[in-house]
Amino acid sequence: VASQVPATRDLRLLAAAILGIAVVVFVYTEWLHVTNALIVGFTFLLIVLVVAAMATFWAAALVSVLAMLAFNFFFLPPVGTLYLSEAENWVALFVFLVVSLVASNLSTAARARAQEAVDRAQLVEARKAADLARQGEELKSALLASIAHNLRTPLTAIRIAASNLQSSWLSDADRHEQGDLILTEVERLNRLFQNILEMARIDAGAISTDLRWVDPSEILEAARDQVGLALRHHNLDLKIDSDVLVQVDPLLTASALTHVLENAAQYSPPESWIFVTLAVSRDGLTMGVRDQGRGIDAGDLPHLFERFYRGAESKRRVAGTGMGLSIASGLIAAEHGRIWAENCPGGGAQFTIVIPAAQKPSALEQTS
Amino acid sequence: MTRTAKILLVDDEIPIQRAVAPLLRSRGYDVEVAGTGEAALKLVESRPPDLVVLDLGLPDIDGTEVCRRIRAESAMPIIVLSARGAERDKVEALELGADDYVTKPFGPDELVARIRVALRRVSGAEVPSGRLRAGDLTVDYDRHRVFRGAEEIRLTPKEFDLLALLAHNADRVLTHRAILKAIWGTQAINEPEHLWVLMAQLRKKLEPDPAKPRYLISEPWVGYRLTTDTPD
Numbered sequence: 001v002a003s004q005v006p007a008t009r010d011l012r013l014l015a016a017a018i019l020g021i022a023v024v025v026f027v028y029t030e031w032l033h034v035t036n037a038l039i040v041g042f043t044f045l046l047i048v049l050v051v052a053a054m055a056t057f058w059a060a061a062l063v064s065v066l067a068m069l070a071f072n073f074f075f076l077p078p079v080g081t082l083y084l085s086e087a088e089n090w091v092a093l094f095v096f097l098v099v100s101l102v103a104s105n106l107s108t109a110a111r112a113r114a115q116e117a118v119d120r121a122q123l124v125e126a127r128k129a130a131d132l133a134r135q136g137e138e139l140k141s142a143l144l145a146s147i148a149h150n151l152r153t154p155l156t157a158i159r160i161a162a163s164n165l166q167s168s169w170l171s172d173a174d175r176h177e178q179g180d181l182i183l184t185e186v187e188r189l190n191r192l193f194q195n196i197l198e199m200a201r202i203d204a205g206a207i208s209t210d211l212r213w214v215d216p217s218e219i220l221e222a223a224r225d226q227v228g229l230a231l232r233h234h235n236l237d238l239k240i241d242s243d244v245l246v247q248v249d250p251l252l253t254a255s256a257l258t259h260v261l262e263n264a265a266q267y268s269p270p271e272s273w274i275f276v277t278l279a280v281s282r283d284g285l286t287m288g289v290r291d292q293g294r295g296i297d298a299g300d301l302p303h304l305f306e307r308f309y310r311g312a313e314s315k316r317r318v319a320g321t322g323m324g325l326s327i328a329s330g331l332i333a334a335e336h337g338r339i340w341a342e343n344c345p346g347g348g349a350q351f352t353i354v355i356p357a358a359q360k361p362s363a364l365e366q367t368s
Numbered sequence: 369m370t371r372t373a374k375i376l377l378v379d380d381e382i383p384i385q386r387a388v389a390p391l392l393r394s395r396g397y398d399v400e401v402a403g404t405g406e407a408a409l410k411l412v413e414s415r416p417p418d419l420v421v422l423d424l425g426l427p428d429i430d431g432t433e434v435c436r437r438i439r440a441e442s443a444m445p446i447i448v449l450s451a452r453g454a455e456r457d458k459v460e461a462l463e464l465g466a467d468d469y470v471t472k473p474f475g476p477d478e479l480v481a482r483i484r485v486a487l488r489r490v491s492g493a494e495v496p497s498g499r500l501r502a503g504d505l506t507v508d509y510d511r512h513r514v515f516r517g518a519e520e521i522r523l524t525p526k527e528f529d530l531l532a533l534l535a536h537n538a539d540r541v542l543t544h545r546a547i548l549k550a551i552w553g554t555q556a557i558n559e560p561e562h563l564w565v566l567m568a569q570l571r572k573k574l575e576p577d578p579a580k581p582r583y584l585i586s587e588p589w590v591g592y593r594l595t596t597d598t599p600d
Contacts (some may be wrong), residue, residue: 152451155473157383160391163476169394181386 010059013051017063020047025074037089040075041096044068045103052104053111060104068097142308143196146321150192154185161185187229195323198255199307202330209249209335215362216242216278216285222254223261230262233270242280246357252331253285253355256339259328260289260351266320268293268348284337284356295343304341305329328353373487374398374415378408378434379423379449388421391476392483405429412438419487421479422466424450424457432460439465445486449474455589462543462590469541469590481597485539500535502583502596505574507535516574526551527570534584534594543591567592 024043028034044067052060072082076089084090161178164170170178201207217240224231264274268291277288296304303309308322332339337355344350375397377388385401392399400417402408405426412420420438424431435446445467450458458469467486470479500507506515512528514521523531529551534542548557556562571578585593 149451152472153381153383157381157387159473160387160476164387164390164394167394170390174390177386178390181383185383 010055013055014059014062017047017051018066020050021063021067021070025070029074035075037071037075037092040071041092044071045096045100048100049103049107052107057104057108060108061101064097064100064104067100068093071096139307142322146308146323147192147196150321151189154188157185158182184229191230192321195321195327198327198331199323202327202334207252207331207334209252211247212250213245213247213360214250215245216240216280216287219248219250219254219257219285219287220276220278222250223257226254226258227261227265230265231274234265234268235271235273237273237275238278239276240278242278243362244280244359245362246280246285246359248285248355248357249335252335253287256328256331256353257287257289259324259331260287260339260353263324263328264289264291264293264349264351267291280357280359283354284359285354287353287355288350290344290348290350292348295347296341296349301341305339372396372398373418374400375483376400376402376408376411376417376420378402378405378420378426380404380425380427381423384423384449388479391480392421395480397483403427405431405434408434409437412442412444416442417444418490419445419447419483421483422446422448422461424448424454424461432457432464435461435466436464443490445490447479447482447486458590459543459545462541463545467540489540500538500596502535502538502594505583507531509535514574521573523570523573526566527573530566530570531574531594534592538594538596541587541591541593547591 021044024040024047028040028043034040048060048064048067051063069082072084072089072093073080076084076093078085084093158181161181164178165175165182220238220240224236261274261276268274272292274292275288275290277286277290279286279288300309305325305328307326309326310320310322329339332353332355335355337353339351339353341349341351375392377385377392377399379385379388379401380403382403385403389399389401400411400415402411405428408420408422408426409429411417422431422434422438426434431448431450435448438444438446446461446465448458448461448466448469449472450461450469451472461469467489468482470482498508498510500509504517508514509532514523514528514531530547533547533550544560544563545557548560548563551566552559552562567584568578571581571584574583575581583594585595587593
């Protein structure tokens with residue numbers, strides 16, 4: 001079927017070309033009385049080129065020969081015969097034939113190359129789509145694995161603690177302890193749920209920024225609040241080096257800082273220090289979080305903010321979802337900011353967030 | 369039980385420790401807790417428990433490896449905790465000598481029931497009395513006869529072997545490979561078709577409704593269990 005379609009198209013073009021040649025002959029001889037070989041030659045060449053641009057080389061070649069015969073018969077003296085009186089006209093005819101054949105060849109070759117390019121582009125597109133689909137599948141299964149893994153422990157603990165609470169043997173202290181366990185695990189589930197929602201919003205591109213003038217310390221307060229129990233075994237050292245207001249989205253900024261703080265708490269030993277610095281400069285709002293953990297393996301550094309990426313070593317040691325840092329980087333990207341991580345010379349990991357922000361002196365400062 | 373049984377709980381997840389330890393204490397067991405495989409192995413050696421509840425996902429040593437090392441030293445029952453979907457790990461642990469498994473998230477009764485069965489078996493309280501009763505099912509090992517209520521059920525020798533094997537390990541899961549090896553020999557362990565066919569025949573004769581087995585319970589991807597705890 002595929003080979004028949006061009007063949008019928010060639011035949012149609014051939015017929016159209018013959019008609020075209022006939023029209024040219026009629027118009028030039030009977031009506032316009034054009035006899036200049038140059039004009040006639042170029043007109044025929046035009047027909048040949050149109051055919052070559054649309055049909056195969058062989059159709060174009062056939063049209064070239066027909067055009068040459070018509071050229072000879074109707075326009076080159078003696079007119080009305082295929083015989084040529086002047087040697088010069090033989091040359092003209094020959095040149096016409098060669099030019100139209102070469103042009104036909106060039107035209108069809110160029111078309112073939114263009115088609116190849118289109119095919120290649122389509123192939124690349126198809127491959128890209130397949131890659132995306134595969135990555136999507138991988139992300140989906142990573143999401144499911146992460147959720148399944150992070151639901152299992154809290155659900156088991158809550159189920160058993162709740163049934164423990166129902167039994168009558170519990171002392172008051174035990175009862176309190178089992179209640180506390182349930183609350184802690186419910187909070188863990190709540191954070192997991194929030195993470196999934198935030199991730200979905202980032203994916204949907206549904207993060208809109210709501211810029212407001214805030215004191216950087218408010219952001220820190222909000223983040224500490226959100227981190228809640230995750231930081232209860234760590235010491236926080238806060239340093240705020242700013243007395244101006246910045247214009248950022250306070251909720252997004254605090255949420256991003258929360259994820260980085262949680263990450264620091266997860267990957268550093270209990271009772272160690274977490275150093276938080278906030279500063280405002282021409283770059284905007286800069287927030288730093290440094291921990292006293294074992295730092296980041298060189299192999300993990302480039303992938304740290306990829307979704308569900310978990311360091312080979314940390315996978316074994318620390319329970320985590322692989323969502324926090326990727327969410328942080330998604331939120332910060334929505335604010336046109338940057339986040340990066342590095343190892344400190346003295347040990348531990350340092351995360352830095354920079355969010356471009358306008359600044360102005362605080363009202364307190366102005367009145368005092 | 370004359371003496372309080374001592375259980376060693378091995379799990380690195382603090383919430384699980386905080387919930388399961390009081391649960392087991394409330395059922396009258398002594399409980400010790402270990403958060404790593406290394407700590408567990410040390411405790412098994414210094415103060416051997418009567419039973420180990422072992423999470424397969426430990427931070428330091430692979431849970432199945434802990435299982436193998438405990439079994440190399442001692443016959444104490446081991447019940448493994450593992451995730452749904454980690455069937456390969458369960459089978460491996462069972463083949464390395466674990467007695468049973470519970471899938472997370474599990475409920476309190478599930479775990480306690482498994483512990484009770486495992487302890488009962490080692491305490492020898494009800495072992496070979498010559499017959500087994502499960503619901504209205506009676507297996508008479510000595511005379512190779514099986515009854516459901518008063519009605520005798522005729523089994524082929526192979527069918528009886530399979531039933532007797534599961535009955536001797538009542539309430540305990542046996543892996544497909546373990547059953548294949550016991551009934552057909554080592555050369556059959558990779559030919560589970562034998563087992564599917566024989567189990568279907570046995571269920572047809574034994575089960576009131578073979579489509580919804582009451583006695584011969586499938587543990588998907590892992591093995592079979594004959595349960596004495598039949599719902600009525």
